[in-house]
Amino acid sequence: MPLAAGENSQNLSTQSTAKAPLLGASLAELTAWVEASGQPAYRGRQLYQWIYQKGARHLREITVFPKQWREELADFPIGRSTIHHRSVAPDETIKYLLKLADNQIIETVGIPTADRLTVCVSSQVGCPMACDFCATGKGGFIRNLEKHEIIDQVLTVQEDFKRRVSHIVFMGMGEPLLNADNVIAAIKSLNQDVGIGQRSITLSTVGIPNRIRRLAEHQLQVTLAVSLHASNQKLRQKLIPSAEGYTLENLLAECREYVKLTKRRLTFEYVLLAGLNDLPEHAEELAKHLRGFQSHVNLIPYNPIQEVDYQRPNPKSIQAFVSALKQRGIAVSVRYSRGLEADAACGQLRANHI
Numbered sequence: 001m002p003l004a005a006g007e008n009s010q011n012l013s014t015q016s017t018a019k020a021p022l023l024g025a026s027l028a029e030l031t032a033w034v035e036a037s038g039q040p041a042y043r044g045r046q047l048y049q050w051i052y053q054k055g056a057r058h059l060r061e062i063t064v065f066p067k068q069w070r071e072e073l074a075d076f077p078i079g080r081s082t083i084h085h086r087s088v089a090p091d092e093t094i095k096y097l098l099k100l101a102d103n104q105i106i107e108t109v110g111i112p113t114a115d116r117l118t119v120c121v122s123s124q125v126g127c128p129m130a131c132d133f134c135a136t137g138k139g140g141f142i143r144n145l146e147k148h149e150i151i152d153q154v155l156t157v158q159e160d161f162k163r164r165v166s167h168i169v170f171m172g173m174g175e176p177l178l179n180a181d182n183v184i185a186a187i188k189s190l191n192q193d194v195g196i197g198q199r200s201i202t203l204s205t206v207g208i209p210n211r212i213r214r215l216a217e218h219q220l221q222v223t224l225a226v227s228l229h230a231s232n233q234k235l236r237q238k239l240i241p242s243a244e245g246y247t248l249e250n251l252l253a254e255c256r257e258y259v260k261l262t263k264r265r266l267t268f269e270y271v272l273l274a275g276l277n278d279l280p281e282h283a284e285e286l287a288k289h290l291r292g293f294q295s296h297v298n299l300i301p302y303n304p305i306q307e308v309d310y311q312r313p314n315p316k317s318i319q320a321f322v323s324a325l326k327q328r329g330i331a332v333s334v335r336y337s338r339g340l341e342a343d344a345a346c347g348q349l350r351a352n353h354i
């Protein structure tokens with residue numbers, strides 16, 4: 001059984017007592033909503049364009065609507081966050097702290113290059129997985145994000161950069177497969193309503209039993225990135241406490257099924273921690289696991305966080321790890337976090353502000 005995608009679940013009400021945000025609703029749902037409010041159907045398309053293309057934050061901004069109706073709708077929520085804090089790095093990467101309707105704070109990052117604007121989105125407020133090297137994991141879990149709160153992050157970056165977002169990575173706070181219904185529904189809306197190609201979206205997961213298999217059944221065109229970080233179960237369990245109930249063997253078996261079902265190549269992420277998982281024997285062990293796997297390894301040199309004292313490997317060890325994998329026929333690249341060195345690690349900016 002695939003996970004329910006949350007489609008058509010936008011329980012829109014015209015009553016002031018039950019105000020489900022409009023963001024995340026389809027054209028058909030918005031049209032039904034305007035009609036239920038006593039307006040002609042064509043206003044549904046106008047509303048749709050103002051929400052998704054013009055990025056309207058309040059219904060009162062929608063000047064094509066009759067003045068009286070706008071006044072009646074003045075405090076009806078579209079579902080947009082506010083920018084609580086904004087850090088701009090020398091390379092123009094911008095890290096945002098966004099404040100949600102219940103005053104919770106999440107991190108979102110906008111990463112510009114000449115030909116793309118990528119948004120790193122959060123899927124949860126905090127994260128229950130408690131990975132030892134992750135500032136978000138150290139801060140505990142508060143709640144899942146709603147579909148509109150995920151879409152809002154993309155619209156916020158688009159508005160702030162005054163440029164279309166081209167790519168999305170679910171690599172901010174939280175474990176997306178623990179919030180799969182909202183994440184899948186948001187991906188579908190970002191694709192259909194905001195116009196971002198599914199192939200330009202990457203979902204990163206640390207792995208939750210059976211959920212990679214169930215994700216495959218949705219046949220999305222997104223890239224799946226699996227956070228491996230270790231070449232054996234003992235080491236993985238040390239870094240990722242939740243791995244205790246999900247062996248490396250089982251995780252890789254599910255990944256193989258994913259590739260078979262979707263015919264899509266997987267990415268494996270591997271945070272490099274000096275002296276811990278970056279030695280030649282680790283590269284050799286990792287290569288053995290991934291031999292013949294339709295995959296690509298993305299090495300992420302550790303970004304220091306204040307809560308633990310792991311070290312980032314020096315460039316020579318990183319290069320040696322890359323060469324050891326390449327020699328064994330494994331496709332590999334290194335990802336250096338852009339900008340904001342002091343707060344580069346996911347969740348670090350938020351942790352410093354709270």
Ligand SMILES: C[S@@+](CC[C@H](N)C(=O)[O-])C[C@H]1O[C@@H](n2cnc3c(N)ncnc32)[C@H](O)[C@@H]1O
Nearest residue numbers: 134171174175204205206227269302303345346
């Ligand atoms: C923050 S997680 C969010 C997605 C998902 N929960 C996961 O773990 O794949 C995205 C990626 O950032 C990595 N990451 C977390 N803390 C890091 C750190 N201090 N340095 C480098 N990478 C880190 C994770 O291992 C993961 O591969």
Ligand code: SF4
Nearest residue numbers: 127129131134137174
């Ligand atoms: S690395 Fe991912 S799964 Fe682990 S604590 Fe951080 S956000 Fe959660």
